[in-house]
């Protein structure tokens with residue numbers, strides 16, 4: 568699909584999913600508006616966060632508050648602009664008081680997020696925080712153990728990372744998240760190399776050995 572076709576498909580997906588999520592969950596009742604996602608529909612890298620916060624709810628775009636400013640800095644540190652990537656959340660309506668999303672809410676909004684992933688078809692998915700990590704990789708992973716490690720899932724490469732908000736509140740996570748971001752360009756380069764389709768282990772090994780060369 569061309570970028571224009573993907574944009575149109577995302578628009579149709581929003582139109583299709585809005586009535587479905589509002590029938591399945593009450594989150595929309597306390598939210599100002601839906602926050603479907605933002606960025607380049609044909610991006611190589613897709614970031615997935617948790618849910619809109621207050622600023623996102625007001626503006627209608629993901630990651631525009633404090634965590635978003637930090638995300639912008641992290642993107643700039645690897646030579647990317649927001650317009651180069653696509654950013655979405657597991658949940659498209661702000662949970663009241665920014666509470667954690669409930670499992671049934673993640674399930675209700677799941678087909679919307681999965682539809683976005685399928686349309687954008689990114690080379691790399693970066694999950695930000697625990698909820699999107701679980702959505703993409705399934706249960707049973709600990710973010711403190713697997714952050715920054717590229718994994719293969721359903722023919723795609725996924726890199727789980729800490730949530731920028733967690734790194735803002737817990738200062739010792741900031742350099743960890745910043746270091747994980749530095750791996751993104753290399754991972755994309757490796758994915759684009761069509762000579763060999765690495766297994767998860769080979770990918771990790773390759774990243775590791777390239778890290779050691781630095």
Ligand code: URA
Pocket residue numbers: 616617618619620623628629630631632634635656732
């Ligand atoms: N945190 C998220 O997970 N998503 C946003 O859009 C903003 C903050």
